[in-house]
Amino acid sequence: MEVGFLGLGIMGKAMATNLLRHGFKVTVWNRTLSKCEELVQHGASIGETPATVVKKCKYTIAMLSDPSAALSVVFDKDGVLDHINGKGYVDMSTVDADTSSKISEAIKAKGGYFLEAPVSGSKKPAEDGQLVILAAGDKALYDEALPAFDILGKKSFFLGDVGNGAKMKLVVNMIMGSMMNAFSEGLTLAERSGLNPATLLDVLDLGAISNGMFKLKGPTMLQNSYSPAFPLKHQQKDMRLALALGDENAVSMPIAAAANEAFKKARSLGLGDLDFSAVHETYKAPDRSS
Ligand SMILES: NC(=O)C1=CN([C@@H]2O[C@H](COP(=O)(O)OP(=O)(O)OC[C@H]3O[C@@H](n4cnc5c(N)ncnc54)[C@H](OP(=O)(O)O)[C@@H]3O)[C@@H](O)[C@H]2O)C=CC1
Ligand SMILES: O=CCCC(=O)O
Structure with a gap:
């Protein structure tokens, strides 16, 4: 063929x-x-x-x-x-x-x-x-x-019908992008509060929120290693398109909106061609407002 x-x-x-x-x-x-x-x-x-x-x-x-x-x-x-x-x-x-x-x-x-x-x-x-x-x-x-x-x-x-595949994909990636931000926040919080983030990965893996993404990306994120499998610029594109789908359907999406902002910030820092897990870097950066 x-x-x-x-x-x-x-x-x-x-x-x-x-x-x-x-x-x-x-x-x-x-x-x-x-x-x-x-x-x-x-x-x-x-x-x-x-x-x-x-x-x-x-x-x-x-x-x-x-x-x-x-x-x-x-x-x-x-x-x-x-x-x-x-x-x-x-x-x-x-x-x-x-x-x-x-x-x-x-x-x-x-x-x-x-x-x-x-x-x-x-x-x-x-x-x-x-x-x-x-x-x-x-x-x-x-x-x-x-x-x-x-x-x-x-x-x-x-x-x-045409459109249903696109919508399903955007919903899935909207959830994934939001999860990646919650995960990055958690890793940073663990580290800053004196915990070993590697132990956090073990604890997460044994509980109800164990999942393939934490398992795959967690160890490399702890090494600040973001070789691109899924480029961050594409994840941000998907968040943007998912938020537009939310607009069309009057669905309030505050979590996805916050995640999109973090991906935009990462792009502005020049991280767009790295893996989407590089959004972790935006949480590690010192907060100058405090
Ligand atoms: N990477 C992943 O994990 C996944 C990605 N996806 C989706 O799959 C698609 C491809 O992703 P991925 O392979 O990672 O992306 P890449 O950035 O690695 O590749 C993008 C491709 O699009 C081509 N391209 C970009 N702009 C144009 C243009 N104006 N005209 C013609 N060709 C163009 C590039 O050509 P050139 O080489 O010339 O730049 C390249 O072949 C995206 O929609 C992404 O969201 C879906 C699931 C997983
Ligand atoms: O669009 C990219 C999805 C990446 C993944 O499903 O791991």
Whole structure:
């Protein structure tokens, strides 16, 4: 099966490599074309533009940074729309429902098929084929893409109309971003009040709020090590989009709003390209107001 893949960042590179490893023929494109070379070593072909990839493949997957990138790859010159007639497009980027709907409408108007399929899980789950896929849109395209989803993920959900996948993903990441801030505050409070934060990790792990994120990120956060698996700038984008969803639905979200402010502060300190756990640094900084 020949599939296209647009966007070879942290996630896209791992996902496309996984498809190649499992026998898919993959044609890749990335805005910075040099990033395609590593995939060629794993057997990929290169498409010069998104349009040429779409033309060659029955369906094309995209994994791009944000709404503006997702829109640009579809609507700009030599973009996805040029050859989408009769083809499928599966956008796995994390975007808002409005962006996804715009893309879906444009693709359908040109005779193509659209599925949004954002994912839960980060760099390691992407490498291990352990993502959770939150799909919505064209059900026939979902069924066609399932063999690829079965390689990329441990579980796929089909959530109905376009927008539901995007919303589910934003709700999940809003909770995750809020938890990361509470966790960072707790680590800092433990340390400043004379406790051993490593012992706090052990205590947390044995209780009712034990979870994979504390377990995975806690030890590296204690070493001030923030090698990016999920870049902080993307987590802040997700908080921003989740808060907009809260606005649309008149849902008061004070905790998410505070977490968003902390991620914005971290970005202003130049931490945007580090892992989202680097928000911890904003809690460690001395409070000049006291
Ligand atoms: N990392 C993670 O743990 C997870 C990330 N996600 C989501 O997946 C998506 C990708 O994340 P990740 O791989 O980490 O991000 P990266 O920042 O590593 O990669 C972003 C990709 O988008 C491309 N891109 C950015 N702007 C444009 C543009 N204007 N036109 C075309 N291409 C563009 C980049 O190209 P170039 O190489 O040229 O810069 C790159 O291929 C995001 O939506 C993120 O929120 C979802 C789950 C987990
Ligand atoms: O969008 C990124 C999610 C990261 C994760 O689920 O660990």
